[in-house]
Amino acid sequence: MKRFIILIVLLLSLLAGCGRSARMPNGNKKTDNESTSNQTITEATDTAENQRAELLKAKDFFLFEENVFMDFKGTGNEFAEYKTYVDYVKDDIVQIRSINPGTVSVFVYQYKDGSIVRLFSRGETYYLYDYTSMEENEEIIIKEPIKIGTTWSVGESTTRSITAIDKEVSTPSGKYKALEITTESPNSIIKDYYVKDIGKVKSEFVSKEDKSFTVISELQSIEKNASFVQDIKFYYPDFINDRIISSVKTIHFRTNQDIKKVFEDGLKEPLQGQDLKGTLTPNVKILDIRLDDMKGIVAIDFSSELVKEMNAGTSYELMILDCIANTFGDYFQKDKVIITLEGKPYSSGHILMREGEYITVSKEKVK
Structure with a gap:
């Protein structure tokens, strides 16, 4: 019975098709012409868009600007929301800090050989440090020519390609025409959207195993001329009471700011x-x-x-060195601190350190 019903449905479909042909002998011809015309227009439009886009550079779609703070709304995962700040900009190299509810990471990108390349990345980086000279595990993020079909490999089983040039994208910060970059791996598809003179405005992750699992990050605000605000704990020797006192100071960092001067001023300031x-x-x-x-x-x-x-005795000098070690060790998340004098091992009338000798961060006397 079931097979009979399916057969009837197929026959009705075929008859309906034949009926349309019989009633309108020129209908299919007209539709074919319209289809061909539409295809020609679409191809012409794509060609025009590609020709116009090829004049653009990969760098045009990435952020190489000082003191910019961006806030992204996230859905689908608790870590999809994040904020970014530009730590350093040096010619065609930029270091961007990414802050989400779980961690802080830094990424270094460079525009070279017609591509935006990620040179370096590091998670759990809660301090400010210039990693722009570091290179490891390079990965191409955007590649020229800027046209639909430009494709490249990311690892052994992942490809990345330009799949749209003027894709209309809506975010909490507004509507944009964006460059769409699609990254396809065996388990997922990721679409990233970049806008000229702004950078990334949206990312969408879709699992191939469970297509209902989607994670989206969308730009909700941009702040120019912004500061990266961070607390730093400085340590001071209280020799009379045989203790070390700590004090937290709020620092408003700017892009390319010399962090050496920040520590220098902070440690010189009286408590x-x-x-x-x-x-x-x-x-x-x-x-x-x-x-x-x-x-x-x-x-x-x-x-x-x-x-x-x-101008200190041995005990006071040791306390000063402990304060220095605690200040830098705490901030840079390190438990070993080497102190040198103009490139040479630390040496005074009381203390002589060997090459590579370090002070271990200790909170024994901290009150």
């Missing part, structure tokens, strides 16, 4: 309300700050005034 002098004397300079993430080391190179102006 208000405690009648304590700064940890550093007025003429001390911080010459360099370097991280070794693999070994968990932060190395700070000071000018010789650190020792020349210290």
Whole structure:
């Protein structure tokens, strides 16, 4: 019976098709002409769009601007919402900080060889540090020519391609015509939308295994001339009471700001309300700050005034060094701190350190 019903449906479909042909002998011909005409118009439009878009550069769709803060709304996952800030911009290189409810990450991008390339990424990075000279696991994000069909590989089983040039996209921040980049892997499809002179405005992740599982991040606001606000804990020696005092200061960072000067000023400033002098004397300079993430080391190179102006006995000097170690170790998430003087191992009348010798961050005397 079921097969009979299916057969009847198929016959009715065929008869309906024949009936239309019999009644309108020129109908299909007209439709074919219209279809061909529409196809020609579509192809011509795509060609015109591609020709116009090919004049654009990949860099036009990425953010290389100082002091820009962007806020993205997220749906489908608790970590889909995030905020970004531009840490550093150097010619065609930019370092962007991404903050979501679970972590803070930094990404370094460069425009080179006609592509936006991600040079470096690092998670759990709650401090400000210039990683723009780092390169590892390069990945092309946007590739020229800017035209539909431009395709490239991302790893062994993932492809990325330009799938639209003037895609209309709606976000909480407004409506845009965007460059659509589609990344397809065995398990998912990701569509990223970039707008000229703004950067990314939307991302959409769809699982191939469960198409109902979609994660979307959409731009909801842009703030220009913004600061990245962060608290830094500074440590001060209270030698009379044989203790170390900590004080949190709120810093408003700007893109490309020299963090050495921030620490220099913070450690020189007297601790208000405690009648304590700064940890550093007025003429001390911080010459360099370097991280070794693999070994968990932060190395700070000071000018010789650190020792020349210290005027302290052994116990007080050790307390000052502990304050320096705690300040930098805390901020840069490292438990080992190397202190050098103008590129050479630390040396004073009381303390002599070997090459590579470090101070371990300790809170034993912190009150």
